[in-house]
Amino acid sequence: MTTTDDRAGVSVAVLGTGIMGSAMVRNLVAAGLSTTCWDRSAEALAPLAQAGARPATSVAEAVRDASVVITMLPTAEAVRSAVLDDGAAEAFASGAVWAQMGTIGMTATAELGVQLARLRPDVRLVDAPVSGSKGPAEAGQLLILASGPIDAEPAVRPVFGAIGRKTVWLGKAGRGSAMKLTINAYMAILIEGVAEASELADRLGIDAAKLGEAIEGGPLDAPIADAKLHKMEHGDFTPEFPLQWALKDVDLALEAADGATLPLLAALSRQWRAAVAAGHGGEDVSAARLALSGRQ
Template sequence: MKHDTKVAVLGLGTMGHAFAANLIKAGFEVWVWNRSPGKDEALVAAGAHRADSPAEAAREVSVLLSMVATADATEQIMFGDQGAVAELPDGAVVAQMGTIGLEATKRLAARFEAERPDLELVDAPVSGSKGPAERAQVLILAGGDRQRAHAIEPVFEAISKGTRWLGPVGAGSRMKLVVNAWLVNVMQGTAETALLAEQLGFSTDTLWSVLDGGPLAAPYMKPKLDKIAASDFSTEMALDWGLKDARLALESGDAARLPGLAKIADIWQEAAAAGLGEQDISAVAEYLSKR
């Protein structure tokens, strides 16, 4: 089915590339831009328009998705030289989908209000990683005015299994930090449990067979146990990004009341310094095994 909505996707990393691919499959006209070259080739072959700058990507679209890793990068592609915001048509909807933290989200919202109040900003990070993103099975955690941002609903439907509208802009980022704090804790617990099982003579398969079907069998745990067993740390979520999100959670919450998360962040910092930052977060098990 062909959609009339024209969409720009800025940032073609693991998640942004999957979003663009799913939008093309769903019949949207899509413009794509990425800071480093080469990541758009398959998308262009599938029908996307290649833009040479965020500004060029923004000129004809009514919905823009930004999916870059840091607050600085987000502000640059929005408001920097050849930034998208100045070129967006009146009334366009902008979804900021990266995990950039609460203070950066507030700054971004204030700047939109000051410079382009006609645009509708939606704070929309996602829960999910590479596989779910490719299958359009992430969950979008949205903050913003749903009625004013109605044009983005079919776009979100094409790239996700659903959207939770949680409140005004900023609510999505708050919930994202909560969800990723849980994820970081589960990953660390999974890694340590797998190592303890090995030390006491059990395989990860045996461990899972005991947990499977019971209340302790978190679905997220099984594929991570498989990666640990195979020493396959190909990236679903990079350890560097997990560490970033843990630090953002600690900055936004009361770190004194989150001592476990603080300790995990220190361990993951050590693992990143040991050269594992670009590998999957399950690589923390590899780091701990050699510690």
């Protein structure tokens, strides 16, 4: 439980204000935490400024006074460019905690740790990707898969408490990323299963609503499967978790498998790549349905 005393003196910088980062900023402000935000798109910062966050014109400006810095950027390249390539790491406050919360994979996370230790040994890196998409992010109900130095836990506790329903600590930095890739591999297979079941139902003349009704409340029911089935049924592919980033996570999982045979995940990667190539990368992951039967 986060208390007023926990929040005292805590200042947060959020780098990356897309679907997830912007929701984090709003929840941090609502929790009474001093919050600065930065994004490559200045337009993305305007509504957050209206919500009470302080927009920064550079990463260095954003992190300078922050006790906790969150990166919520989509790729390892984006994280590296924002924090390391532009020299912003040197601007971190002494003793700050860097919470790397986007999904960038195990290799990149390890490399960031090495680079940070060389540049700023006083800054602690917490590898803390989140499980959840737009809805849970907006509600402050993300699952945070944290790993890293345990002495950083008190510093991030009020921050994680404002954006998540639960934080699970998993050991040394990198274990959070390992868990996130495993969870997202499971999720991807589940969603592709929903897409293909929906396609089969269509071919057999079964109404998608009846399919959902038959599954609801039984042992095959799962909240995310139900939500994605409904989005497919209504042709609503408004992004909650964009397909291009879901594909990125699948490919990171395959890379991390280190030669293990994962035939279903490999086939799924090829299938989703076709959907992204057809122009659906910015749509919700449920747009995987459109890659079936030439429906792109």
